[in-house]
Amino acid sequence: MVQGQCVEALHRCINQLEGALATLQQQIAEIRLVAARVFTLPEIEKGQEHDELTTIAVEQHLGQEALQRATAHYRRLFMQHQSERLSTKAAVRLPGALCLQAPPAQADSLSQQVDHINQLKQQLEQIITVDSGLSSEARFEFVHQHLPGLITLNAYRSLTLLRTPDSVRFGWANKHIIKNVSREEMLHKLEKSLQAGRAVAPWSREQWAEKVSEEIELLRSLPQNAALKIKRPVKVQPIARVWYSDQQRQVQLACPSPLLVVSNLNQSVAQLGELLNYNADSITHRHKPAAQPLYLLIPRLHLYSTYPL
Numbered sequence: 001m002v003q004g005q006c007v008e009a010l011h012r013c014i015n016q017l018e019g020a021l022a023t024l025q026q027q028i029a030e031i032r033l034v035a036a037r038v039f040t041l042p043e044i045e046k047g048q049e050h051d052e053l054t055t056i057a058v059e060q061h062l063g064q065e066a067l068q069r070a071t072a073h074y075r076r077l078f079m080q081h082q083s084e085r086l087s088t089k090a091a092v093r094l095p096g097a098l099c100l101q102a103p104p105a106q107a108d109s110l111s112q113q114v115d116h117i118n119q120l121k122q123q124l125e126q127i128i129t130v131d132s133g134l135s136s137e138a139r140f141e142f143v144h145q146h147l148p149g150l151i152t153l154n155a156y157r158s159l160t161l162l163r164t165p166d167s168v169r170f171g172w173a174n175k176h177i178i179k180n181v182s183r184e185e186m187l188h189k190l191e192k193s194l195q196a197g198r199a200v201a202p203w204s205r206e207q208w209a210e211k212v213s214e215e216i217e218l219l220r221s222l223p224q225n226a227a228l229k230i231k232r233p234v235k236v237q238p239i240a241r242v243w244y245s246d247q248q249r250q251v252q253l254a255c256p257s258p259l260l261v262v263s264n265l266n267q268s269v270a271q272l273g274e275l276l277n278y279n280a281d282s283i284t285h286r287h288k289p290a291a292q293p294l295y296l297l298i299p300r301l302h303l304y305s306t307y308p309l
Helices: 003-029 063-074 104-131 136-146 152-156 183-196 205-220
Strands: 032-040 059-062 096-101 161-163 167-173 176-181 228-233 237-244 249-254 259-263 295-298 303-305
Touching (some): 003 136, 059 063, 104 136, 183 205
Parallel strands (some): 096 259
Antiparallel strands (some): 032 059, 032 096, 176 228, 228 303, 237 249, 295 303
């Protein structure tokens, strides 16, 4: 897609998305609200995006206030929708749920609107990350030149609608993403970084090149049978555990935005749990079998090896 067409598609998509979210807000307002519970989390100010969180204080909101906060959260796409002191690099999360009772036709219409919104969100991400043909470094300037203040984290995030669950409980997930990688894959990545000839603060171009060269030699010095893994920590995030009694099945979902929980007029309302304050010191882990020991190889890449250096 040529640049001009891409910019046109970008504006058209975001206009459609804003219109679709406004329609969703109107649809929700016309449906019977039987329960609403959302939880505001501490705001993350600029410069604090990477601070480790050991405690998170939660504030609960119910009823109409929860509804208003939820619909405003769905429509929060631009920096202009929040304080200037807040970070735009950290995702704004508002876990919780809105429980609605509606006849089948109205429930289907709401579900179709959520699907339409999620398709637009996927389309927006496709335009920015693929169709633009830009590198990840160049995308930021491109997006903010044509859509000043767009918070892509919020714009890409899909909405979730659930039909007739029996309960929704809330909690916290705190884990690592572990991915097996090959030596060739990592060497290619490091050599590409070396050839780019860039400087990365606080190092000069020459210092950075020397640092990457040392990392390449370190990788090459490992024995052939040494396994490599990227073990990247994931920040603690709110989750929802959804229970369906007729199927005796529990589904765990990430919950960055309020879930839309829809039941028929003659059905009981899903029970909503609370989200308690997070405290890393009070977490108890279930017993897990001992994993193969890993040794940190390249800290900045979260790269580990099974071979001790």
